[in-house]
Amino acid sequence: MRADARKNRDHLLAVAGAAIGEQGVDVSLRDIARRADVGLATLLRHFPTREALLEALLRTSFDELTALARELEASGSHEDALVSWVRACVAWTTEYRGVTVLMAAAIEDTESALHASCVTLRAAGARLLTRAQAAGAARGDIDGADVFALVAMLAWLGDQSSLAPRADHLFDVVASAILTRPGSRPAEAERPERRR
Known part of the structure; x- marks a missing residue:
């Protein structure tokens, strides 16, 4: 995995961890993407x-x-x-x-x-x-x-x-x-x- 892709993936995981910690595992994927300042398609590309x-x-x-x-x-x-x-x-x-x-x-x-x-x-x-x-x-x-x-x-x-x-x-x-x-x-x- 390229360094920039790894960095983006790690950022998404950090944001997802915070969102799930606050709202639970049912937090919206769209909300996670918004918090990470990426589109939903980007989130789904990393995590389908x-x-x-x-x-x-x-x-x-x-x-x-x-x-x-x-x-x-x-x-x-x-x-x-x-x-x-x-x-x-x-x-x-x-x-x-x-x-x-x-x-x-x-x-x-x-x-x-x-x-x-x-x-x-x-x-x-x-x-x-x-x-x-x-x-x-x-x-x-x-x-x-x-x-x-x-x-x-x-x-x-x-x-x-x-x-x-x-x-x-x-x-x-x-x-x-x-x-x-x-x-x-x-x-x-x-x-x-x-x-x-």
Whole structure:
């Protein structure tokens, strides 16, 4: 890709990220193009569909969360690794209102531009869960799909202004329900700042 085309693409992604952060994933593509000071045709030349735009925008975050899962697998206690990763996923998903709905749909739709990234992300969480289950630190009646669904549920909760103040408490309740060791508590130190 030529340097000027790369620069234009990066500018469109930056503008799209800000617009989606403010208005959610259903923001108009025309509005994104207007904010980027380009025509809709230019936006569509780079990203022919909304999903293609979202996949390009979210891929880096998916890759970072997958890498975080690998790092946590190699260090720390089994339960802390699982809870820390779920907490990081929830914090990230609240940056883009509505992204969890798209992610849940993309898991089932093999034609979705987001499918591969979402499947990889779910598999990363499943590995952390399996590791915790093998150590007897997490209940055995849940799987990676359940962890993915819990991330979506907790992210949705954080997006609701009337419920957001309860989000951290309810995260701890859910995390404690996943863990099996008596006295296992989610580590306060692992809680990232909520970005809005």
